[in-house]
Amino acid sequence: xxxxxxxxxxxxxxxxxxxxxxxxxxxxxxxxxxxxxxxxxxxxxxxxxxxxxxxxxxxxxxxxxxxxxxxxxxxxxxxxxxxxxxxxxxxxxxxxxxxxxxxxxxxxxxxxxxxxxxxxxxxxxxxxxxxxxxxxxxxxxxxxxxxxxxxxxxxxxxxxxxxxxxxxxxxxxxxxxxxxxxxxxxxxxxxxxxxxxxxxxxxxxxxxxxxxxxxxxxxxxxxxxxxxxxxxxxxxxxxxxxxxxxxxxxxxxxxxxxxxxxxxxxxxxxxxxxxxxxxxxxxxxxxxxxxxxxxxxxxxxxxxxxxxxxxxxxxxxxxxxxxxxxxxxxxxxxxxxxxxxxxxxxxxxxxxxxxxxxxxxxxxxxxxxxxxxxxxxxxxxxxxxxxxxxxxxxxxxxxxxxxxxxxxxxxxxxxxxxxxxxxxxxxxxxxxxxxxxxxxxxxxxxxxxxxxxxxxxxxxxxxxxxxxxxxxxxxxxxxxxxxxxxxxxxxxxxxxxxxxxxxxxxxxxxxxxxxxxxxxxxxxxxxxxxxxxxxxxxxxxxxxxxxxxxxxxxxxxxxxxxxxxxxxxxxxxxxxxxxxxxxxxxxxxxxxxxxxxxxxxxxxxxxxxxxxxxxxxxxxxxxxxxxxxxxxxxxxxxxxxxxxxxxxxxxxxxxxxxxxxxxxxxxxxxxxxxxxxxxxxxxxxxxxxxxxxxxxxxxxxxxxxxxxxxxxxxxxxxxxxxxxxxxxxxxxxxxxxxxxxxxxxxxxxxxxx
Amino acid sequence: xxxxxxxxxxxxxxxxxxxxxxxxxxxxxxxxxxxxxxxxxxxxxxxxxxxxxxxxxxxxxxxxxxxxxxxxxxxxxxxxxxxxxxxxxxxxxxxxxxxxxxxxxxxxxxxxxxxxxxxxxxxxxxxxxxxxxxxxxxxxxxxxxxxxxxxxxxxxxxxxxxxxxxxxxxxxxx
Ligand code: FES
Ligand code: FES
Numbered sequence: 014x015x016x017x018x019x020x021x022x023x024x025x026x027x028x029x030x031x032x033x034x035x036x037x038x039x040x041x042x043x044x045x046x047x048x049x050x051x052x053x054x055x056x057x058x059x060x061x062x063x064x065x066x067x068x069x070x071x072x073x074x075x076x077x078x079x080x081x082x083x084x085x086x087x088x089x090x091x092x093x094x095x096x097x098x099x100x101x102x103x104x105x106x107x108x109x110x111x112x113x114x115x116x117x118x119x120x121x122x123x124x125x126x127x128x129x130x131x132x133x134x135x136x137x138x139x140x141x142x143x144x145x146x147x148x149x150x151x152x153x154x155x156x157x158x159x160x161x162x163x164x165x166x167x168x169x170x171x172x173x174x175x176x177x178x179x180x181x182x183x184x185x186x187x188x189x190x191x192x193x194x195x196x197x198x199x200x201x202x203x204x205x206x207x208x209x210x211x212x213x214x215x216x217x218x219x220x221x222x223x224x225x226x227x228x229x230x231x232x233x234x235x236x237x238x239x240x241x242x243x244x245x246x247x248x249x250x251x252x253x254x255x256x257x258x259x260x261x262x263x264x265x266x267x268x269x270x271x272x273x274x275x276x277x278x279x280x281x282x283x284x285x286x287x288x289x290x291x292x293x294x295x296x297x298x299x300x301x302x303x304x305x306x307x308x309x310x311x312x313x314x315x316x317x318x319x320x321x322x323x324x325x326x327x328x329x330x331x332x333x334x335x336x337x338x339x340x341x342x343x344x345x346x347x348x349x350x351x352x353x354x355x356x357x358x359x360x361x362x363x364x365x366x367x368x369x370x371x372x373x374x375x376x377x378x379x380x381x382x383x384x385x386x387x388x389x390x391x392x393x394x395x396x397x398x399x400x401x402x403x404x405x406x407x408x409x410x411x412x413x414x415x416x417x418x419x420x421x422x423x424x425x426x427x428x429x430x431x432x433x434x435x436x437x438x439x440x441x442x443x444x445x446x447x448x449x450x451x452x453x454x455x456x457x458x459x460x461x462x463x464x465x466x467x468x469x470x471x472x473x474x475x476x477x478x479x480x481x482x483x484x485x486x487x488x489x490x491x492x493x494x495x496x497x498x499x500x501x502x503x504x505x506x507x508x509x510x511x512x513x514x515x516x517x518x519x520x521x522x523x524x525x526x527x528x529x530x531x532x533x534x535x536x537x538x539x540x541x542x543x544x545x546x547x548x549x550x551x552x553x554x555x556x557x558x559x560x561x562x563x564x565x566x567x568x569x570x571x572x573x574x575x576x577x578x579x580x581x582x583x584x585x586x587x588x589x590x591x592x593x594x595x596x597x598x599x600x601x602x603x604x605x606x607x608x609x610x611x612x613x614x615x616x617x618x619x620x621x622x623x624x625x626x627x628x629x630x631x632x633x634x635x636x637x638x639x640x641x642x643x644x645x646x647x648x649x650x651x652x653x654x655x656x657x658x659x660x661x662x663x664x665x666x667x668x669x670x671x672x673x674x675x676x677x678x679x680x681x682x683x684x685x686x687x688x689x690x691x692x693x694x695x696x697x698x699x700x701x702x703x704x705x706x707x708x709x710x711x712x713x714x715x716x717x718x719x720x721x722x723x724x725x726x727x728x729x730x731x732x733x734x735x736x737x738x739x740x741x742x743x744x745x746x747x748x749x750x751x752x753x754x755x756x757x758x759x760x761x762x763x764x765x766x
Numbered sequence: 767x768x769x770x771x772x773x774x775x776x777x778x779x780x781x782x783x784x785x786x787x788x789x790x791x792x793x794x795x796x797x798x799x800x801x802x803x804x805x806x807x808x809x810x811x812x813x814x815x816x817x818x819x820x821x822x823x824x825x826x827x828x829x830x831x832x833x834x835x836x837x838x839x840x841x842x843x844x845x846x847x848x849x850x851x852x853x854x855x856x857x858x859x860x861x862x863x864x865x866x867x868x869x870x871x872x873x874x875x876x877x878x879x880x881x882x883x884x885x886x887x888x889x890x891x892x893x894x895x896x897x898x899x900x901x902x903x904x905x906x907x908x909x910x911x912x913x914x915x916x917x918x919x920x921x922x923x924x925x926x927x928x929x930x931x932x933x934x935x936x937x938x939x940x
Binding site: 026034035205206260261289290483486661667670699703705 | 795799800801802803804805806807808809811812814841842843845846852856857859860861863864865866867868869870871872875893894895897898899900901902903904905906907908909910911
């Protein structure tokens, strides 16, 4: 049918955003709201001897003070319950919240926070993986043995997770190999880098409920978590999402929402908090730093025979999103290459750093950077062209994933060939210029999602989904296209309601490249439901058979007699004001895999896998180590691009985030904790650093996704850093094995010092 | 210790009493409720707060409101025609998808406006340098640069159509 799906369209929120009309959480106006502030630990590690809030409570303007003494003491978190809203005994990172205050003015709130008397006994922190794994190391969680955790979770001292994929015999493979190559890597922590710092407001409702205004990636999920923690009826908790100024995984876990909620539940006022960049930086959920080592054996003709890879990720003071990162890293370590013998392991280590979170494609840039630099090293040792080696070993349909999943719709080779051609692979370059490739795979995920599509009596069409619009265009770009297509209108006529749990259209949120995949299905089902109702009602008023009626331009018309028509407005009126269609995402079973091949691995089957290759061209100044990226090409398998403009936007944005990961972005820590909480010394790429980007959409349809789509929100960020690294080596013969590849590190690599 | 300040914001005069420590950004957002201008860092490193003071792009987070006394300030809210439709720059951002989350967009557009006021037909590199103080985490900048180039071309065309070619005589006089 489709004249609209798959065509380039303007997103529904573009005009509001380009003229300053779009409302973000900090733009909301509240009558007489109290200002909240968080008191944070100045130490990376300390025992809390005592907290006295009495003086603060009596300070001018103070309406509420919350701390460990008057909030629920239950632990929360993912598969290890290792974290409290406010720490009970120890603070474990610099910036960890110990109390929060609400007062009439922000200045009064700050003054009261300063008057809270916390007696700390500072302790020696564990700031690196090495320190954490040393014999007799200080335990970040001295009472780890008592923690409640899921049955499959491995835990021992400062190690809070370990998972493994094993197939075949790697030692035998290394014995048979013509070359065996070892590489090791160090990985930096990075921030999500959204430009809008987090903010939220909350108010207690007369019915015992709570309303939270925020910009969350997962309003329904956060609502459940909050309700459970504070023992509230989840149906009476309402999350009202605003426009979100970027998220990139950094707004999945609740942060500011916890504190406005705790304060609002303890007073009769709306409490709002607008975090400064510094505070947002203290409470950041960074991308995991860590280290990795790889060993691969290959035959003389370039056939890969066996690989051992091992990652250690620094997950910070609490588990956070560590499990996901570690699981994904092992799934990426050898992919997308056919390697018969594998031993891939990742472990998670506690330190006294910020809690690492699910930053866009967690584990993706980390594992792909290491693996792709390593693969180039294998190719070089064999004097085989890196493109040829990749093409020779890349999966094709029918191959198995590392965990034994049978793969279909594999486009690894196509993405390699297209991006190599676009970068001019094999053509001669001037001195100090180089090209590199990097290829990987990723998953889509399908979660619960519900939607409504309404046709109202003024003829307007509304889409109501719980899917939050965080900037990616999943809601504002793709959903109107899907609705418009089925109702025969232009996408610009579809009005979007931002996620609000009061609409009771549950959605699992934006993460795991799931947004369009799940919400798209729900919205399309709702649109079809409305379409059916419109046609049924038009059948009566037009006295025509359903088969003879078409929907176009806001009318139901009899085919061939365009003037014999009835407006949507009239149909809605006849139906009592509004015609509502409802729909949900269908449940899709995970693909099968071989459980014998994995240990402690609960993400071994990947739905609707997609493939990505980036190619980069760089110019390196060997005198200074400065790298100028001239071009990045990314060929991304989108399955089917419902909203091509949106896909290109994800590819281009991912290219520059990947560049930042590879060249400039590094959170720094010293013995006193985090160092760079601002943007002055955390270098996000600017328009001058960004290269020309060529986005190539490959469409190798999935059987699971709507219209064959695959999620593209995350994968384009996974490959650029590896491509840039390989291009640097191509240019000057050496590359640092450490992110970011700063001028100093490049210079040291060139000079081997 | 408040100070009187006369601001002309988007053509509207305001007489305000302002504490000298308050930034122009705080006054615009909190006192005048012009929330189109955003705060991303408050320290001059992201450009989300960019506004024009007498045609020059400034970081409103670092600019004391009292320093804008008797000056013309323009914000994103001024980038609409009287009928509410977007002017050339925002229109080009809409058309070229030069935005995703939209949080950097007001600042980007104001930086671009300052550039086009001083250089109506910039090269791509000029656009990139003019925007180098504005961080965008979403787009990778390519669509933003394309938006500014398109707006420049449109504005130049508009200029040509509305201003008759200068006569030979006037040219020789110049
Ligand atoms: S808010 Fe002013 S430069 Fe970032
Ligand atoms: S569009 Fe999100 S920061 Fe630029």
